[in-house]
Amino acid sequence: MKKKAPIELENDIFLIDGFDLGFEGRTGTYVLMGEKITLVETGPSPSVSRILEGLHALDITPEQVEHIVLTHIHLDHAGGAGLLLRDCPNAEVFVHEKGKRHLANPSRLIKGARAVYGEAFNQLFDPIVPIPEEKLHSKTDGDILKISEKRTLTFYDTPGHANHHLGIHDSWSNGLFTGDTAGIRYHQTEDCGLTFYLPTTSPNQFDPEAMQQSIRRFREMNPACVFFGHFGESKEPGQAFDQVMEWLPVFVSEANNALEMGEGLDGIQKRLHEQLTSYLREQGVPDEHSVYEILKLDIEVCAMGLADYIEKKSRA
Structure with missing residues (x-):
């Protein structure tokens, strides 16, 4: 497996390459440093080992991760969240209110992805692990999440790519996590x-x-700046x-x-x-x-x- 160190951006943000679909620089997980270590996006389940490897390279233990924030629940962005939680027992998951129930019961997500990706589904996304409901927290337009004294995330309802999509503003960088919108x-x-x-x-x-x-x-x-799910930062x-x-x-x-x-x-x-x-x-x-x-x-x-x-x- 090709190794790649986390990419250091500004304002205490790092980007871990998940090698989604086997491509370098395709889908990434952002690590927001601070009092409460926060991940934005997980990518699909095959990327979870890359995330854990990246956290280790940043001297972060999985137990230190407190927040996992998802722009939307499509499997290339959120499919690995349930699997990652097994290694991050102290993390809470934040998602659009319309997507929350599908992470607790991902049967419809799996069905929809199989319809699109067919026989490649297992290789690309398996396993899809349900997230316990007590770990799931919904966010809607205008909600905030305080990460540190310097960093607060503000959530915005931003449909177009999906009805359950959040755009997320980071106060420290004045950056936007735009997912796929x-x-x-x-x-x-x-x-x-x-x-x-x-x-x-x-x-x-x-x-x-x-x-x-x-x-x-x-x-x-x-x-x-804008932080893209696919892939990296644009200034x-x-x-x-x-x-x-x-x-x-x-x-x-x-x-x-x-x-x-x-x-x-x-x-x-x-x-x-x-x-x-x-x-x-x-x-x-x-x-x-x-x-x-x-x-x-x-x-x-x-x-x-x-x-x-x-x-x-x-x-x-």
Whole structure:
């Protein structure tokens, strides 16, 4: 197993790479230092060993972890929470009020993920361990969680990617943990002088209008930085928000066009791939770049969410 030391950010924040899907720099867990050690996101269960390894490298014992904060309950962000709790007996879990019951009884989460990932589910996410209800605490818009004298987290209801999504403001860094609502940060092309941002439109609660409203809300907070679930920190929040807002209507339009032309899910994927390939070529990214392996997976899931959204809208 490839080892990677936690990434030191500013303001006593560290980032542990969970090697989600086997990719370096795909999904991470943020460690917020202070009187009460706090983790933001756990990633899926296969990443838990990476988290424990990262904590050890930071001279933190699992027993010292007091808070596990989840932006939303999709398994690539929260699937490992129950398993991690076995090693962190003093930790409490904080989640959106609409997601709490699904962590206590993850049967619907498992069913939904199996529908998306099929035979790959076990390798990607197993095991999904239920979280005892007494360990679960719901957070809603405007709630706070005090970590230390310097650091207070404020929670915001930020749907668009999911109805049970929280954006989280960190007072010390003036940073935002945006989960998936403000998209994905693709840093893999930094070797070509490019970092770019795309929306993530996975099923089954994707809502572009709500996503736009949440991103506008993030922008109004005037953050100094954004901490992405996928992956890492951006100190150019405006640029990140702009790109996601620009790509979002493109994604929806291409999906609509594909379905109207009878091209189905494959057509949505093909159109998104063509749009992104054209963009990356213009930016000097070669066709054989490794970023396309990650983009292929993301496009497949995004296409499912776009098709689901359009189908629901047509029935409304």
